[in-house]
Amino acid sequence: MSINAHNMKGSAIIARDGAIGEVEDVYFDDEKWTVRYLVVKAGAWLFRRDVLISPISIEKVDEANNQVIVNLTRDQVKNSPDIDTQKPVSRQHETAFMDYYGYPYYWGGPYLWGDSAFPATLAMPRAVESQMAAAAARRREYEDSYDEHLRSVNEVRGYHIEAADGEIGHVDDFTVDDRDWAIRSIVIKTGGWLSGRKTLVSPQSIEGISWTESKMFVNLTRGQIASGPEYIED
Secondary structure (H helix, E strand, C coil), rough: CHHHHHHCCCEEEEEECCEEEEEEEEEEEEEEEEEEEEEEEEEEHHCEEEHHHHHHHEEECCCCCCCEECCHHHHHHHCCCCCCCHHHHHHHHHHHHHHHCCCCCCCCEEEEEECCCCHHHHHHHHHHHHHHHHHHHHHHHHCCCHHHCCHHHHCCCCEEEEEECCCEEECCCCCEEECHHHHEEEEEEEECCCCCCCEEEEHHHHEEECCCCCCCECCCCHHHHHHCCCCCCC
16 A cells, blocks of 8 residues: 555554554655654653654554554553654664664665565564574674665655756655555655645656755656656545
8 A cells, every 4th residue: 555654744653552652754764765764752651752663563554544553562662762853863773773672674685674575574573583693693784884864754845856957846745655665756746835736756766865955856857757647645
């Protein structure tokens, strides 16, 4: 099923023993174009602290009820490593997070999720047991060579689109496959915020992102982007 990343904001996170909080943001990997974490604002029971939720723990996205069902308990989330959402998530923090939940590392393997194509399989006990050893062997190498690639949907939404022949519109949203959590398309609004037509481009057409200029560079012309099929969310 395809879901819209921005529409996840405000979705309730439901653990096995009750509600945790609401989705505040989505962190994606701009190298492999995959959602790596949901940033969740926990409720008053956890002093409204921000916590990370990995797609590995997600059992179901219930769009009809605006909920995300996770295979965790509130105590697990309560005792998870702290995160400062005002700073980039470091590889060291990711390692601490993965180790805490007993998940194998997603970086370094041949697939989107390391040694697996889908995050759900990493939550299975047999997969965890067999893959942890291989991931741990790669740990130091990839920590040493880590280049920051986690980005915030809240931050990138609104970035200007620079086509091959000039600027056209801005990033409006991302469509995400809820099986492997890969970003399938970037939703571009070719006009201003209050008007304009929405269309889609593939992550493969993205040549780069300038965080200082708040721009996303696309290897298509303005005409190619503007003449693409109109995107209607329904």
